[in-house]
Amino acid sequence: MKKHNFSAGPCILPQEVLLQASGAVMDFNGSGLSLIEISHRSKDFVAVMEKAQALALELLGLEDQGYKALFLQGGASLQFVMAAYNLLETKAGYLNTGTWSNNAIKEAKLFGEVLEVGSSKDENFRYIPKGYAVPSGLDYLHLTSNNTIFGTQIKKFPKIDAPVVCDMSSDIFSRQLDFSDFDLIYAGAQKNMGPAGATLVVVKESILGKVTRAIPSILDYRVQIAKESMFNTPSVFAVYVSMLTLDWLKKLGGISAIETLNEKKAKLLYSEIDLNPLFEGYANTEDRSNMNATFNLADDKLKDNFDNMWKEAGVVGLNGHRSVGGYRASMYNALPLESVGILVDVMSELERKA
Numbered sequence: 381m382k383k384h385n386f387s388a389g390p391c392i393l394p395q396e397v398l399l400q401a402s403g404a405v406m407d408f409n410g411s412g413l414s415l416i417e418i419s420h421r422s423k424d425f426v427a428v429m430e431k432a433q434a435l436a437l438e439l440l441g442l443e444d445q446g447y448k449a450l451f452l453q454g455g456a457s458l459q460f461v462m463a464a465y466n467l468l469e470t471k472a473g474y475l476n477t478g479t480w481s482n483n484a485i486k487e488a489k490l491f492g493e494v495l496e497v498g499s500s501k502d503e504n505f506r507y508i509p510k511g512y513a514v515p516s517g518l519d520y521l522h523l524t525s526n527n528t529i530f531g532t533q534i535k536k537f538p539k540i541d542a543p544v545v546c547d548m549s550s551d552i553f554s555r556q557l558d559f560s561d562f563d564l565i566y567a568g569a570q571k572n573m574g575p576a577g578a579t580l581v582v583v584k585e586s587i588l589g590k591v592t593r594a595i596p597s598i599l600d601y602r603v604q605i606a607k608e609s610m611f612n613t614p615s616v617f618a619v620y621v622s623m624l625t626l627d628w629l630k631k632l633g634g635i636s637a638i639e640t641l642n643e644k645k646a647k648l649l650y651s652e653i654d655l656n657p658l659f660e661g662y663a664n665t666e667d668r669s670n671m672n673a674t675f676n677l678a679d680d681k682l683k684d685n686f687d688n689m690w691k692e693a694g695v696v697g698l699n700g701h702r703s704v705g706g707y708r709a710s711m712y713n714a715l716p717l718e719s720v721g722i723l724v725d726v727m728s729e730l731e732r733k734a
């Protein structure tokens with residue numbers, strides 16, 4: 381039976397990417413060798429790394445603007461550390477919009493003073509703080525563009541003097557933004573790009589080299605740039621699949637084309653959540669994420685019934701994060717509109733039966 385994969389991460393990838401990747405595991409570029417048994421310094425793999433980096437900058441519209449793209453390891457969680465290690469000299473601002481920004485704040489405190497410029501903790505992160513003041517003189521402001529767990533998404537970004545650092549793990553390449561408003565963007569691959577194990581970092585070189593502390597080589601963005609993401613053995617399979625996904629996105633028409641599809645999917649699901657009296661959305665309406673829709677049953681007695689129905693329809697990965705409960709439908713780039721249609725049909729079928 382066809383599965384409709386709403387998992388939050390690792391998550392759905394395009395079928396054609398999976399097919400090509402599995403082919404390369406057996407025979408990479410007709411070499412008679414597997415992608416994962418050749419040197420990362422071979423000509424063919426270096427070409428993969430270069431193409432992945434170039435595609436990332438091209439899709440974000442950041443070519444020739446002083447940015448470098450890197451594919452590192454350690455996930456977004458290591459970027460919580462690296463961002464502060466490389467940029468935090470005295471004081472940084474953090475917008476606290478949930479679990480991931482909380483984790484980023486915790487790491488940054490090891491390196492300097494952290495000012496929480498705003499927080500939505502008072503309502504268990506169901507909204508995005510707005511109208512907060514950002515004092516001058518910060519080393520940087522850190523934002524989380526999309527809150528994977530609570531289903532909120534920043535729609536309008538503050539324009540400030542300090543460099544802006546943004547964790548875009550769960551919505552990178554999903555919507556059009558002026559990416560040149562950001563100085564450091566990072567994203568674990570496993571949400572909108574590829575398998576876990578690679579992390580995309582896009583950094584404006586001019587913000588580096590300003591802290592006085594010594595930085596271990598592997599955690600120093602300047603070393604990683606000089607070594608072109610090959611300071612040590614990169615995670616070759618994850619980088620290769622990310623490259624294929626970025627190429628797939630480019631052929632589809634890039635971010636503007638996928639944004640149109642993502643808006644359609646989100647609209648379809650949110651209108652069902654709003655019109656069907658058996659469901660309630662979790663996030664504040666104006667802050668709703670187009671990637672992760674969080675919702676609850678109005679009456680928990682329907683839970684067993686609903687759970688059986690969506691499972692029978694081939695839907696997977698719909699349970700909410702353990703810290704929120706309820707349901708979460710993750711609608712990343714590779715999820716077809718048809719899958720959202722199936723879920724919406726199940727929800728309206730539940731209403732008809734109830």
Ligand SMILES: *Cc1c(COP(=O)(O)O)cnc(C)c1O
Binds near residue numbers: 454527
């Ligand atoms: C999943 C996620 C993370 C953690 O990513 P890892 O790669 O597992 O470290 C960080 N931030 C956001 C917004 C996420 O969605």
